[in-house]
Amino acid sequence: MAWFRSLIRVSGIKPRNRAPNPFSLASLASLSTEATNKYSGLGPTVPAEKPRVVVVGSGWAACRLMKALDTNLYDVVCVSPRNHMVFTPLLASTCVGTLEFRSVAEPISRIQPAISREPGSYFFLANCTGIDGDNHSVHCETATDGPDTLDPWKFKIAYDKLVIALGAQPLTFGIQGVKEHAIFLREVYHAQEIRRKLLLNLMLSDVPGISEEEKSRLLHCVVVGGGPTGVEFSGELSDFITKDVRQTHAHVKDYIRVTLIEANEILSSFDDRLRHYATKQLTKSGVRLVRGIVKDVKAQKLVLNDGTEVPYGLLVWSTGVGPSPLVNSMELPKSPGGRIGVDEWLHVPSMQDVFAIGDCSGFLESTGKPTLPALAQVAERQGKYLSHLLNRIGKAGGGHANGANGMELGDPFVYKHLGSMATIGRYKALVDLRQSKEAKGLSMAGFVSWFIWRSAYLTRVLSWRNRFYVAINWLTTFVFGRDISRI
Incomplete structure (x- = not known):
């Protein structure tokens, strides 16, 4: 054990008297103050540097833009309170364990590797708090997670081209609670x-002494909103109840139920025949459809406009989206619906070098174009178009601030609807490939549609890593059932 005796001798050596540490707490505090004054953000680029594109947001539009942006022409800086993109069409499947959460989250650094490799490209976990168009800068504040974390850090980023892709927030229509x-x-x-919440209610309802009324409330899952998200979640939930809950929670299997509340018709953008099919299948799988308008939401029940009270243990709200508070506060021309107004090239006319894409933007009335729906395919196509436009501007030498003044931008953005798809559970889905409700085209429902739905979304997942995750999760769920662990 010679090595052990040597270790004891080394550990027993007394340290020599050393000079005071120049990096003491006091000196670090002064350095921090000095660094704050000196490095309070990213300053403007110089002609010898690559121009900087600042992207605010990390949704479908922003990530599709960053993926196709030529990093030989631009430095890319992304500002967002999350460091990943969410593949929203499959998000409902994660709620009941059909998919794992990481299967629908794609890190920004994988979408655009330059952010983690190039010296002039960055990702900042922060919120945009304002835009100074006159000085070509974005005001930011670091995102914090709760009161026990660091205080928000404010900084500025100078941009040559700015892309606003802030997305939208869920609509509550001012309903209290x-x-x-x-x-x-x-x-x-x-x-x-x-x-x-769902798994907690399942376990609490099995505790001795719980009344029949309370057990029925705990296991009542209410979904408000009959759009694709609400219908898909209701279908996934009914599958979870039929195939997993009835086997693993036999004592309460007859109490759990799902109610879908919609003011009008469910899946209003789909063909009438498909809507009737969806209604029939959802009802057959145990989902109760209620037509009504929510008037008030309380801790354990909601109230409809006709006075009906609906007790619930889990309430999921999916009634559409609207502009975020930051978009509402911006003093910019707005499109119908309160979105940031853009022209045919997705440029904000009142601000030089500023573009807006995704759910936060809409065509100005002066363009004569209708406001596009808040869909993932709209945002993705806008991001792809704008990346090609910015690449063309960069190759023509107009990448720096005010460098594209008077430059020909080429063909304007044109959107063609590719169709809609939605799963309704029990290995069934809807596929509507018409460009509009009035147009003719292919529309189908059933098992074949479900297979098309899964195949299409599997190919649309951004990376091969996540495609592998999704495929393995689907196979595992099919063979072994869903995981009901509450972690």
Whole structure:
């Protein structure tokens, strides 16, 4: 054990008296103050540097733009409170364990590797708090997670080209209690909260002494909103109840139920025949469809406009989206619906070198074009178009601030609807490939549509890594059932 005796001798050596550490707490504090004054953000680029494109957001539009942006022409800086993109069409599947959460989250650094490799490209976990168009800068504040974390750090980023892709926020229509008691379904943490709440209610309802009335309330899952997200979540939930809950929670299997509340018709953008098919299949799988308008939401029940009270244990709110508070506060021309107004090239006319894409933008009335729906395919196509436009501007030497003045931008953005798809559970789905409700085209429902739905979304997942995750999760669920662990 010679090595052990040597270790003892080394550990027994007394340290020599050393000079005072120049990096003491006091000196670090002064350095921090000095660094704050000197490095309070990213300053303007110089002609010898690559121009900088600042992208605000990390949704479908922003990520599709960054993926196709030529990093030989531009430095890319992304500002967002999340460091990943959410593949929203499959988000409902994560709530009940059909898919794992990481299968629908794609890191920004994988979408655009230059952000983690190139010296002038960055990702900042922060919120945009304002835009100074006169000085070509974006005001930011670091995103914090709760009161026990660091205080928000404010900084500025100078841009040569700015792309606003802030997305949208769920609509509550001013109904009292929605934000306090309902759970939305737009982010991964929303799906995690739904899953934890659902499994908690299942276990609590099995505790001795729980009354029949309370057990029925705990196991009543209410979904408000009959769009694709609400219908898909209801279908996934009914599958979960039929195939998994009835086997693993036999004592309460007859109490759990799902109610879908919609003011008008479910899946209003789909063909009438498909809507009737969806209604029939959802009802057959145990989903109760209620037509009504929510008037008030309380801690354990909601009230409809006709006075009907609906007790619930889990309330999921999916009634569409609207402009975020930051978009509402911007003093910019707005499109119908309050979105940031853009022209045919997705440029904000009142601000030089500023573009807006995704759910936060809409065509100005002066363009004569209708406001496009808040769909993933719209945002993705806008991101792809704008990346090609910015690449063309960069190759023509107009990448720096004010460098594209008077430059010919080429063909304007034109959107063609590729169709809509939605799963309704029980290995059935809807596929509507018409460009509009009035147009003719292919529309189908059933098992073949479900296979098309899964195949299409599997190919649309951004990376091969996540495609592998999704395929393995689907196979595992099919063979072994869904995981019901509450982690």
